[in-house]
Amino acid sequence: xxxxxxxxxxYVGDHFYQSLxxxxxxxxxxxxxxxxxxLRDTCRMLLEKEARLLDRNKLDDWLTLYVPECLYWVPATPxxxxxxxxIAVCFDDRRRIEDRIYRLQNExxxxxxxxxxxxRLITNISAFSTKDPDTLMVRSTFLTNEFxxxxxxxxxxxxxxxxxxxxxGWKILVKQVNLIDCDQNLRNLSIIL
Amino acid sequence: MTPDDSxxxxxxxxxxxxxxxNELIFEDRVHQCIYTEEAIFREEMxxxxxxxxxxxxxxxxxxxxxxxxxxxLGLRPIIVVRDSTGRIRALYNRCTHRGSTVCRQQQxxxxxxxxxYHGWSYFNSGKISGVPWPDGYADDFSDPKYNxxxxxxxxxxxxxxxxxxxxxxxxxxxxxxxxxxxxxxWLDRHxxxxxxxxxxxxxxxxxxxxLLYDNSADGYHVIFSHRSLLAMExxxxxxxxxxxxxxxxxxxxxxxxxxVKVFENxxxxxxxxxxxxxxxxxxxxxxxPHPGMEHYEEIIRExxxxxxxxxxxxxxxxxVNINIFPNLHILGNHVQVxxxxxxxETDTTWWGTAVIDDExxxxxCVDAVNALRMRTQESFPNFxxxxxxxxxxxxxxxxxxxxxxxxxMHRGLGIPGxxxxxxxxxxxxxxxxxVFLRETMQVYKRLMMNEPNLVIEREIEAxxx
Numbered sequence: 001x002x003x004x005x006x007x008x009x010x011y012v013g014d015h016f017y018q019s020l021x022x023x024x025x026x027x028x029x030x031x032x033x034x035x036x037x038x039l040r041d042t043c044r045m046l047l048e049k050e051a052r053l054l055d056r057n058k059l060d061d062w063l064t065l066y067v068p069e070c071l072y073w074v075p076a077t078p079x080x081x082x083x084x085x086x087i088a089v090c091f092d093d094r095r096r097i098e099d100r101i102y103r104l105q106n107e108x109x110x111x112x113x114x115x116x117x118x119x120r121l122i123t124n125i126s127a128f129s130t131k132d133p134d135t136l137m138v139r140s141t142f143l144t145n146e147f148x149x150x151x152x153x154x155x156x157x158x159x160x161x162x163x164x165x166x167x168x169g170w171k172i173l174v175k176q177v178n179l180i181d182c183d184q185n186l187r188n189l190s191i192i193l
Numbered sequence: 194m195t196p197d198d199s200x201x202x203x204x205x206x207x208x209x210x211x212x213x214x215n216e217l218i219f220e221d222r223v224h225q226c227i228y229t230e231e232a233i234f235r236e237e238m239x240x241x242x243x244x245x246x247x248x249x250x251x252x253x254x255x256x257x258x259x260x261x262x263x264x265x266l267g268l269r270p271i272i273v274v275r276d277s278t279g280r281i282r283a284l285y286n287r288c289t290h291r292g293s294t295v296c297r298q299q300q301x302x303x304x305x306x307x308x309x310y311h312g313w314s315y316f317n318s319g320k321i322s323g324v325p326w327p328d329g330y331a332d333d334f335s336d337p338k339y340n341x342x343x344x345x346x347x348x349x350x351x352x353x354x355x356x357x358x359x360x361x362x363x364x365x366x367x368x369x370x371x372x373x374x375x376x377x378x379w380l381d382r383h384x385x386x387x388x389x390x391x392x393x394x395x396x397x398x399x400x401x402x403x404l405l406y407d408n409s410a411d412g413y414h415v416i417f418s419h420r421s422l423l424a425m426e427x428x429x430x431x432x433x434x435x436x437x438x439x440x441x442x443x444x445x446x447x448x449x450x451x452x453v454k455v456f457e458n459x460x461x462x463x464x465x466x467x468x469x470x471x472x473x474x475x476x477x478x479x480x481x482p483h484p485g486m487e488h489y490e491e492i493i494r495e496x497x498x499x500x501x502x503x504x505x506x507x508x509x510x511x512x513v514n515i516n517i518f519p520n521l522h523i524l525g526n527h528v529q530v531x532x533x534x535x536x537x538e539t540d541t542t543w544w545g546t547a548v549i550d551d552e553x554x555x556x557x558c559v560d561a562v563n564a565l566r567m568r569t570q571e572s573f574p575n576f577x578x579x580x581x582x583x584x585x586x587x588x589x590x591x592x593x594x595x596x597x598x599x600x601x602m603h604r605g606l607g608i609p610g611x612x613x614x615x616x617x618x619x620x621x622x623x624x625x626x627x628v629f630l631r632e633t634m635q636v637y638k639r640l641m642m643n644e645p646n647l648v649i650e651r652e653i654e655a656x657x658x
Contacts, residue, residue: 003487007429012485013492017564076392084564086392087545091571093484099425103576108420111579183299185397185540190579 005094011069012093017084020071023162024080024176027128027137034127034136043127043138046163046170051120051142054192059101062192066172067164072097074177074193089182089189100192111190116148118191122159134165135173142177144193155193156180210236210641218638220631221603225592228401228600234536236641241519242267244645245458246348246355246368248521248530249273249283251544253352253389254300259317262300265532266344266356272296273354276318277304283344283356284319285649295341306341319343320653337651345650351380352387353521358647371456371619375464375515379523382511384554388546390528391567394574397540398582400589402519402533405541406633408581409516410453410463412624413604415442418584422577426481437481441468447623451512455620459518459636461629466512474502476509483568489561497556504555507548508565510573518633526570537589543578545570602627602634 003010034040046065053062074089075081083091092100103109124141138161145154160176177193179186212233217224227233241247247266250273254262261274263286270286272295286294288308295306295315305322307314312325319341321334344356348365350373355365362368369376380386398405408414416423419439426438441449450467469479480486489508494501510525522529528544547566550559592600605611605626612622622628 008487009482009484010488010491012568013488014564016485076394081392083567084560085547085567087394087543087567087570088392089394090575091484091568095429095482096484099428099482099576102428103421103425106421106424108424109580110418110421111583113583183395185395185542187397187399188579188583189396 005068006098007095009093009095012071014084017082020073020174021080021082023130023137023174024160027130028126028139029128032128032130034129039136040125040127042170043136043161043163044125046172047122047125047138047140047159047161050172051122055118055120057115059104059192063097063101066094066097066175067166068094070094070097070172071174072100072177072192073174074179074182076182078178078183080176080178089179089186090177104190104192109190111188114149116146116191118147119145121145124158136163136170137161138163142193144191146191148188153187155189157182210644212236212641214638214641218634221606222599222601223634224598225595225600226598228403228589229536229592229595231536233641234401234533238267238533239647240640240643240645241637242533243269243358243647244362244640245359245519246357246362246365247519248353248517249344249347249356250354251352251390251528252281252349252354255281257302259302259304260300261296261303261317263296263298266358267533270294271344271356272306274317277316278318280318281347281349281354282317282319283347283354284315284317285342285344287342288313289321289339289341290324315341318653319651337653340651340653342649342651345648351376358649359645360648361646368458369517370458370460371454371617372460372462372515372517375462375513376517376523379511379513379515383507383548384550384552384559387549389549391545391547391563393545394543394571394578395540396543396574396578396582397534397538398585399537400539400582400585401537402531402539403637404585404588405531405539406516406519407602407630408585409522410461410514410629411627412442412446412451412453412463413627414581414584415439415446418580419577421580422573425576429482435478437479439465440479441465442624446625449624451624452621453624453626453629454615455622455629455632459633461516461633463514463624463629464512465514465624469512472502473500474505476511477502477505480509480569481572483565483572485564485568489565493558493561496558500556504558504562505565507555508562508569510569516629518636525573526566527573541578541582543570543574602630606631 072092076089104112121143122140126139128137140159142159143156157179162174163170164173249264250262255275258275258279261272264271264273272284272286274282286296288295290313293308293310295308305314305316314322316322321339347356451465454462515523520531526546530542532540547563605622605628612620612628615621
């Protein structure tokens with residue numbers, strides 16, 4: 001039976017969790033690093049497009065970069081941890097990302113009134129092959145600057161994007177956001193990182 | 194010199210207070226300066242955080258002998274240890290020599306702590322174990338004055354570790370008083386009556402710590418502050434679907450069957466269970482959407498049939514707020530701890546809890562239940578608490594208009610028959626009333642009008658109560 005992941009969450013189960021833990025273990029090795037400049041450029045452009053859409057607050061367009069059964073994951077532990085037994089800062093499947101966007105677009109989400117303005121820097125982008133030729137892991141370093149209500153703050157760390165080649169183009173399967181201060185108390189993290 | 198104006202050694206302390214709290218705290222209102230005056234904050238860090246039993250840590254964070262976890266008692270850096278003999282202690286994280294912290298990790302295991310500055314070392318009981326080149330000292334180090342200072346009274350209630358510096362405080366269980374009952378009920382709904390911490394959602398806000406406590410049993414703000422959350426949780430409802438989350442606040446909560454109850458010592462309780470169907474599966478039916486929900490529900494229902502509802506309820510948020518003054522809150526499945534950082538800065542850490550099922554009361558479903566619990570617990574800190582914290586910050590901003598002096602808390606006051614007493618004598622009111630706030634402020638006022646006699650301990654062999 002086909003389930004619509006925007007309405008029900010059948011895909012987040014033991015298999016998904018295990019593949020997540022496995023995907024994010026030991027992938028950043030020199031022998032797996034991709035050197036082909038065209039492929040590296042493709043990865044860079046995908047990440048830059050994502051940052052551009054988020055900075056412009058085009059959240060619905062941003063979500064089109066993701067596959068239907070996707071994940072946005074901000075671990076609360078420096079090494080990612082196992083989300084089956086550990087609380088994360090954010091662990092959003094498709095439906096919960098749509099919840100998040102719905103709320104951010106709701107005029108009564110006080111933590112985002114007024115809306116934050118953001119400027120994201122992404123650098124040190126490197127891509128790594130996996131056993132599946134249609135799946136890549138991409139590591140990048142980010143610095144997201146936020147201005148809200150007279151106050152400037154920033155978030156920094158590294159992204160681990162798991163991307164897949166689907167229907168002739170690259171889509172994001174999982175975005176893991178590794179904040180350098182993920183295990184510290186954070187003030188009003190209500191934007192999408 | 195009286196104890197009221199001296200440090201424990203007899204050194205004269207600055208005047209205990211320059212404020213007349215009789216002029217600042219009334220039955221119906223409080224003066225804005227209790228949120229904005231630096232001097233009052235400094236007094237609170239003695240009279241409240243130190244003067245009463247303050248939550249420090251949970252036993253599941255230090256399960257084995259020699260485990261430790263960093264904490265704070267007010268602004269004092271503390272190491273909560275289970276020492277090599279198994280006794281739980283709260284050591285001052287401060288080298289006796291020149292004052293440096295001796296432990297700089299958040300959590301771990303250590304038989305001893307060694308100061309990185311000059312190498313003075315201490316057993317995890319706090320007793321000094323040695324100093325480098327001791328022949329450079331004319332005295333030896335057998336005098337207990339060289340041991341690490343420690344909180345003289347450390348007691349646990351069902352896994353929750355508290356400490357106080359005040360010898361005049363009653364035992365912890367008496368300080369908790371009536372709030373033990375809802376706490377027991379909250380724990381006892383889980384297999385074996387116990388839980389373990391499983392990391393946290395860690396938040397902070399630029400506002401005074403009391404703004405969070407003031408909100409903790411407030412049922413008045415819910416449909417306003419959390420309007421976006423309520424809309425979000427119900428956006429996919431169709432047909433006969435039950436309203437999700439805290440929808441029971443939506444129509445006439447004043448007349449709803451749930452209530453706020455006020456205990457002694459500033460503790461209180463908002464019991465929302467009478468507003469929901471608590472028959473098996475009732476809590477699960479109002480749980481908002483979360484990742485993996487349908488997948489694990491299907492597995493549990495296939496496996497357990499009629500018994501599935503009560504097991505799924507363990508993955509659902511328990512509709513209670515249990516508030517233990519001054520810094521511990523139990524709500525849903527969370528253990529929320531607040532920590533003052535400065536007059537206008539507060540950390541609030543929402544510890545997640547996981548079930549331990551030693552006796553297989555969940556019929557082999559404990560892993561599925563915990564996988565669900567992680568996700569149900571991430572919801573409110575992400576989509577609810579952030580809006581509250583923004584509103585607390587905006588209170589702090591608004592209070593900078595200092596000539597507008599009063600903050601009101603008189604909802605429900607003076608209306609005959611509205612506030613009742615239960616058979617134990619505790620006040621009960623509608624969930625939207627500010628009776629909990631008024632009563633807490635009277636407790637706070639009494640604390641602030643008296644300088645407690647705070648002491649530290651260094652005699653390692655002494656057995657506190």
